[in-house]
Amino acid sequence: MPGAPGMQGAPGGPGTPAGPGTPGWSGPYGGEAPPRREKRGPGWGATIAIALIAALLGGGAAFGGSYALSALGGEDSRKVADQTIETPDWTEVAKQTSQSVVSIQVGTNGQVQGLGSGSIYDDQGHVITNNHVVAPADTPSGEIAVTMKNGGTMKAEIVGRDPSTDIAVIKLDQVPKDAGPLPVGDSKKMKVGDPVMALGNPLGLADSVTTGIVSALDRPVSTENIGEDATSQEKEMTITNAIQTDAAINPGNSGGPLVDGDGSFIGVNTAAASLSQAGEGGQSGSIGIGFAIPASQAVMIADQLISSGKALHPFLGITLTDGQINSGGTTRGSAKVQSVQSGSPADKAGFKDGDDIVSVAGTKVNNAIALRALVRAQPTNSSVDFTVIRGGQEQTLKTTLELK
Template structure:
């Protein structure tokens, strides 16, 4: 399968003020649009990067748009060739634990590297801080055991039919220093359904809008009908927000969204960020020892320099803007790049 899909995968080189960084990307269309991670292109000078196709041809590309909230970006080739091979995008909602997967990318500058494994878990809340910024990316990711390393960032995760089901973006590492990190069999990919939504917005407008709930959260537990479950405890409700309009209250504990268990603040944030403004969600809330369902209509997050589109903060002080931190554990880090400087 590697030979059949490799033509849709590219290597990306970025020249920041010092050194050189590398990552990966996937071809979206014949116009030369390429999807990658925001942290791959964040250091680009003059919004320009260098793209190498699988056959060795080299092109310049410009940044079309970036989204720090989801760590996604779209670039476009200058004067794209007529024989580009766009990737086939799959449906991440159809993925199940145990599915075989293949990651293809540019780890440590080794182009066209393919590694295989299985889907280890779904909706795994992953919090990762982008290097050099205060932005925290929270995603309910696809967890895989296929080996991925620095340079795989932005590359595709394929299913057994050669369809892209995720964008490899981060790894768990035992090291607190990303330059010393490597695969320990715990890799994470942004689900392709989220990536498709963000990419289409970036191509259309150069930016992406995000749904938000309008609460600050903490991790916690709640007991209803004699059963104790993990959940996200509401610490603050913003006036006029979707949460306020739906009647959510401080100290409510959200234990599920649309029937999916909420393990904590990051989990709820990841679910909300994967949804669209105007979309309705049913929150299962424990209030006063009783469980009830609350229907919420999500709205567009008002973007500010300090805000993001999720709904929570865990393990620390509350944040009404809705960004999520992991409580300082530092386990999940975005990939480093293969710095040659």
């Protein structure tokens, strides 16, 4: 998913996400309620298929650091005693978090390929960003330059990237002394309507923030992403169980953090929807429908990349297609099982060919992509409930997913 769109000028880069009336847009569907409440799944059997708005500014576009404003300079610190996560003091949140946000410039053969964003993850100099932001630098002539809040620039190397989730980790060649990691929040506790802030480098304008709310949860979003072999520019499908927000996400925001009212990291800005396709080589702006990879998934992938350079994902062991079921005169979508891999978690749970899966861990499912997105968001150390329709009867199958 194009990071909240990275901006890209190189041929073959991610394009602007499709909007209604354009190829790749499947239409709106209802949001999810938070954990411990009755959940509603995406409605109308639709999954948003979004072509990335790559967060890469191409060619001669100026790097955003020169545009940054210093509006906060010289102000006295604000008291935040009355601030809560529901009624945040955004000025204070921006001040607390902005030191941890970086601008990323990617180049090959001495030419700028694009810009994106990232956030400091630990005290070792690791930075979380999007795969589509840094993948062009994963070539013999590729290089990455990172600009800090204070204007200092340093080089960085790719530690690992995971195209299937669009998460990547880079490491700064110097650990910054005046900037630390963002505190990691619990993205699974977010509710529709919670206030959020997106930080990053939109259109090369470094140190930018936008605010909004969580518009929906568990939104299945699929995009194309640069695969394992960055040199060949082969594309790989990315499927995300995303946080949807109306905080403006524009080209260049890709990889930057989404934070809650306490300034805690709860997501990685990664894509945005657009009403119409941009012109050749163009990028569309925000229409208030942006997507972030939940921090719970981003951290799980980042920890693996830091440890081994590779990432494994929750695995069920079935092949799927979109299905439909009829109940009480009403037709609704499902994820229909086509085959079950022998010895897999699905096999052990008793899944059978032809089963219609309609719910995962209490969240409704109405197509195959929605199921894949939800499976990737599940834990692998505890049992997960799957509701299936078999022979017109509803039943619950339980299994513990594996990493693969």
